[in-house]
Amino acid sequence: MGTRYGILLALLALGPGEFRGCGEAGDTAEPLPEGTFEGCLVDADCAPRMCSDVRCLAGSCEPVGDLLDRDGDGSGPEALGCGLDCDDTDATVGPGSRELCNDRDDDCDGTIDEGAAGGSTFYATGITSSVTAIAALDGPGVVRFLHFEATSSAVFARAVGLDGSLGVPAEVFRLDRGGRFTELRALANGDEVLLLARTDIGAVRWVRLAAGSPFQVTAGPDFLELEGQALAMDVAPRPGGWYLALDLQSFSDPSETLRIILDDPDGEPLFQEFIRTIPGEEPPLDVAALGEGFAHVFDGSLWIEADGLRTPAMLPGPLARRPLVALPDGSLVVGFVDDGGLLAFQRYDASGAPLGAPVDGPRGAVASAAELHEGGRGLVLVAPLTAGAPSIWLRSAELAELPEYGPPLAPPVDMAAVQVAWSAGGSLAVFAPSNRGGALGLAVTCAP
Secondary structure: OHHHHHHHHHHHHOOOOOOOOOHHHOOOOOOOOOOOOOOOOOHHHOOOEOOEEEEEEOOEEEEEEEOOOOOOOOOOEHHHOOOOEOOOOOOOOOOOOOOOOOOOOOOOOOOOOOOOOOEEEEEEOOOOOOOEEEEEOOOOOOOOEEEEEEOOOEEEEEEEOOOOOEOOOEEEEEOOOOOOEEEEEEEEEOOEEEEEEEEOOOOEEEEEEEEOOOEEEEEEEEEOOOOEEEEEEEEEEEOOEEEEEEEEEEOOOOOOEEEEEEEOOOOOEEEEEEEOOOOOOOOOOOEEEEOOEEEEEEOOEEEEEEOOEEEEEOOOOOEEEEEEEEOOOOOEEEEEEOOOOOEEEEEEOOOOOEEEEEEEOOOOEOHHHOEEEEOOOEEEEEEEEOOOOEEEEEEEOOOOEOOOOOOOOOOOEOHHHOEEEEOOOOEEEEEEOEOOOOEEEEEEOOOO
16 A cells, blocks of 8 residues: 555656646546556546546556446447447337337337337317318427417417327417418428418418427418419428419409419419319319429329420329329329229329329228328328218328228218328328317337
8 A cells, every 4th residue: 555655646746747647637537648657546547448438446447337328228329339229318219129119219220110019099189170280290309290270360280299199289370361261281391391371361371390399480481472362272292392282263353263383382383374163163183293393183184294394194084082192212193083983093103104003992982082192101091981981091102001090080070171191200190170079090000
């Protein structure tokens, strides 16, 4: 013991200019000067080795554990190269954890939900408004879904958790041009959601949102500058933005209906022509991104618009109510009524050429009222059954039928007001307003 203290006194006598590892500067993790002492005297004499916590034990620098492990699950953060933990803020996520069907990588092996069982649940919400919309938000640490509801003068949004929890409503914007909101459309693209709100006097207001508490505004809100009153609208994601399709009733001549397609809410019209209308019938309105252009329905025909050219595509039968969806592989799916009066699907490439033979849809679906929606892994089909109640089907990118999403939604519901959103990770949210208080359905599809 006396020898050790003698060495310590001798080292201190050198002064701080000669020895920066202890004494007044002992909190600096610098090694002892070479040739002075081969061991250590205090912890600060030991520099960390990679991501390990190194301490001075009996004059020797020894690793005693991970320096970085915020959640205490025994593994350091993968992002810093200190371990294999892909989420160092959650102790239930890390190497060796059980993979759950929750739209995340629980065991940090790079695959989401593998081997986990899927499921679906329904929740009563107490929301009776039929003017609603729901959109998915994907990304680490963000809300999976946003639910929108319009009152007579304002639009509110709230977070929806995968456990069915509903957050506190937060105002998105108010109506300041008279009238009331009659339709909402919301669609995610990457980490943003575009929300459109149409009023009973034909005005359309838009806003772009990102995840927050429960959202943050990234652009808008603002009104579209239109040449008529909006009768109907549709929106589709494209790389880096959205396509907007609207049917407008002319201010000067109510008998004229103008179809326009915009490149983003503040963009220029890409298509603008008058359409033929039949009294008492609503002309089909749908748009989808396709290759370097877009596809849309016009005067009962399917048109492909790209590079300033318009190409017709041969339709195998009358169209469904909302017939178009662009798939992740760049192809287009069209829903139509086949010769037997049943729902079927046809895929097209970016030139409008058919890809393979038509694929049968669910036998119980009413084809003419079917709606195709964007899906993270394919498409979501919403259609009433022949008995009258609506139901939900999921289709993969190959149009193979995935397990049916739960039972039919309980009537009475407004078929036109059923809202769906499918996240890229595989979670599906459905909202069906009704006079019984509304129902929120959540399903998570997992790999077998």
